[in-house]
Each structure stands twice: as structure tokens, then as C-alpha cells.
Amino acid sequence: MTLKSRLLVSVYAPALTGDDGRTLATIQGMERALPGLRLERELSKDGQPIPLQQRDAWLSEAATRGKFPLLCNGDELNPVTISGLKRPASLLPEGQRQLQVHVKLPLDVTTLAAATAVLEGVAEGARSFWGHASPSGHGSEVAQQMRDSGHGPERSPRGLPMLLPPEELRSPEIPHYLGWINYWSVAAARALGFPDPARDADLLTRARRTASGGWVVQLTDTPLDLDNIAHLDVLRRAYERFPVVGGRAAP
Incomplete structure (x- = not known):
């Protein structure tokens, strides 16, 4: 792990259709998970943090327009950001638009201790279908698992199973892939x-129930490192246990 390592959190939730309180709940959930964190600055187009005098009201107004703005903590040495993206219906299960919330934060001792709580706070606040928290670089591994034709290889270069593109999945509740720490709604x-x-006896030793009845499930004690043979084996076994992930089997 280097000083530049990041923890990336992504959760997938119903699209914003107005101010239903989820934007603020998501940010407050993250702030509760990391005491002392305040996400009260907007990033300008040139990357400068701009203090928000009435953040909560500002977020509410943005949500009425279907927007989840990019916020940060204003710390250039240890930057933390959160934002929401509109996911078009054409790229998602059942042609349903979604909100994808992205979080980036330093992968340091403080983050490691709070990683599960951060994912839970963000996912529950957004009322997500599913989500994950993984070290930066995990996305490039997942990209190699995405099947682009019916005649492609059965395994990725790492020996992980190939996954269907999100738009081919049966429902929005089906996780597209697995990460280090996984959030699964009810x-x-x-x-x-x-x-x-x-x-699931082993998984349950690193899992906990959320307030909404969902689950947060951590695969390995330390951040997932696919150069570590033991970690790679854990991930392979998790894919074998949950063939529904990535549309490889029907629910």
C-alpha cells in the first residue's frame, strides 16, 4: 500500500426524482463513519474548493433538479470526495435509470478502521441496491471480467469468472461484481x-446486518490484493458461492 493508495466506494441506487432526503442522508452517513470529516465544499471547474455556507439547503435544491453535486473536505493532502452520477437506462438492468454514488478517500489507518462503516453509511443513505468498497485499481481487474461476446474466454487472466454487462442482468438488485467489502440490500x-x-460460516465472521436489514460483507481482513494468492483464492470462492453475481445464474 502506498501513500497514494485510495479506497473507492461505489453504490447503485434508484435515480433521484426530487429531494427525497437521500443526498443529505448519504453525506451525513459518511460523516458519521469518519468523525471529524466535513464535506462542506464544492469543487469548482478548475478544482478549487469553494466553502458552502448553507450546504444542506444547497443539496436539497440540487436534488430537486436530479443532481448530486461533487463535494470535498478541502484538504489537499488528504482529499475526500463524494459525488453522484446519473446512470442512463440503456446501460442498466430492466432499462431503469439509477444513481451511482462515488466516494474517494485516502487508504490510510483511519480509513481502514472505518471502511465498513463508510460503505454502510453511504449505501444506506442512498437506499442502494448494492455497492462495494475496494482499493483503487480493482476496477481494471473487473473490466477484464466483462464478457463482450458469447464466444469469449470463460475466465479472466486472473482466473476469475466472466461477467455479463450490467444491461444484460435480470434486475437492479443483482450485483455486477464483487469487491473487497460488499453492501447487499435486503x-x-x-x-x-x-x-x-x-x-457462509466464514463470510459471516466478517459480515454485519445493517439497520435496513441488508448486509455488509468483507471478503478479506486487509484490502483485497489480487497479487496475493490467498486473496485471489478468497475472491474466486466467493464468485463460486454466488453465481448470481454478474448474471452467471438466475436468482
């Missing part, structure tokens, strides 16, 4: 068949 956990006490 509906997502049901689709995955989790938990099964007989098969």
Missing part, C-alpha cells in the same frame, strides 16, 4: 441466497 441478499449458515 433484495440483493435475497437474490444471492445470503446468508446460508451452512455455506
